[in-house]
Amino acid sequence: MKKKKYAIILICLLVIAIAIIAINIRIPKRISINQNISELSVTRGKDGVIQKIGDCDKIAGMINGIHVRTYSVVSILKGDASRTGWEYRLSYKDSDGKHKSIVISQSNIKYNGKSYTVEDTDIITDIINELAAVYSEYDSKIIKFNLTDLKNIIIKSNITSKKVTIDGKTLDDCIERLSKDNMPEKAKPDTERTLYKITFNYNDGTSEEILVYFGDVLMYKGKYYEACGNLCDVITENMN
The missing domain is CATH 2.60.40 (Immunoglobulin-like)
Incomplete structure (x- = not known):
């Protein structure tokens, strides 16, 4: 009887351990973006301004192959993915003719409708700097009213x-x-x-x-x- 009781306890502990591991697991993935994309544009998160990007290959090359991980169940329940804001959204036409988008923030990428964390933030910083440069000419031509005094x-x-x-x-x-x-x-x-x-x-x-x-x-x-x-x-x- 005691052996049976210990076996049940052991099974319960094993199930709990597996559940804990399962809800904390983060599945690795690689971002895949075709080099033959077209109609690439970027939307800036802070003001919604859209700019077209001529050099599609450069941006696609920077994003393609980035290693990301899914959010764990615990992180999703805590709302970590929804708390991260976004800085830029890339919209493009894939080689299959479908229109797709990738949303980028400093530590988060939304790809195919799912949010992922990015551990190598240096890569993301390089991409964000590249996209920020797209707006340099636009920003240089922006003016504000003189409202002083x-x-x-x-x-x-x-x-x-x-x-x-x-x-x-x-x-x-x-x-x-x-x-x-x-x-x-x-x-x-x-x-x-x-x-x-x-x-x-x-x-x-x-x-x-x-x-x-x-x-x-x-x-x-x-x-x-x-x-x-x-x-x-x-x-x-x-x-x-």
């Missing part, structure tokens, strides 16, 4: 001639919102029909003008830029 903002509609002056607490709210707008440079619009003229008046007596055209294009300091969401919202809220 603003006295008021005047918005005038060129269609209705309605004019609104923004100051006080409303101005403070507008400054906070407009400071978040990063405006990429754009080509001259097909038609320069002006919708609004915006004047920034400063406490030192100087001022700056912004012309907003049809097609969400504006002119600021002699160049054309994309009229970003916060500026459009400020105009809509104050002119309606």
Whole structure:
């Protein structure tokens, strides 16, 4: 009877040991990306800006063959995979004609819909630096409004001639919102029909003008830029 009891206990301990091993196991895998991919683009996580990549082979060569491991059951239950943010998402057309994507963060890769950890973070750092370089020209052409020491903002509609002056607490709210707008440079619009003229008046007596055209294009300091969401919202809220 005692032998049978010990056997049952031993089996139970063995099952527990196997279960512990199973929930902590991390299966190794290699990332495989075909060298003959096309239509490669990258999306930046912090702002959603998309850029096309001409040299598909270089990026594919850096990613292909990376050794990764699955998250253990324990890590999945703890939510480790979902807590990792992402820095870049690569989208491409594979040689079989299917559109695929790979999401990259500093220590995590999402591949074929599953998240994996990457132990050699130096490889990931090299890839992230390479992708960051894709945005260098784009970032160099981004401009922000000069919002320092603003006295008021005047918005005038060129269609209705309605004019609104923004100051006080409303101005403070507008400054906070407009400071978040990063405006990429754009080509001259097909038609320069002006919708609004915006004047920034400063406490030192100087001022700056912004012309907003049809097609969400504006002119600021002699160049054309994309009229970003916060500026459009400020105009809509104050002119309606």
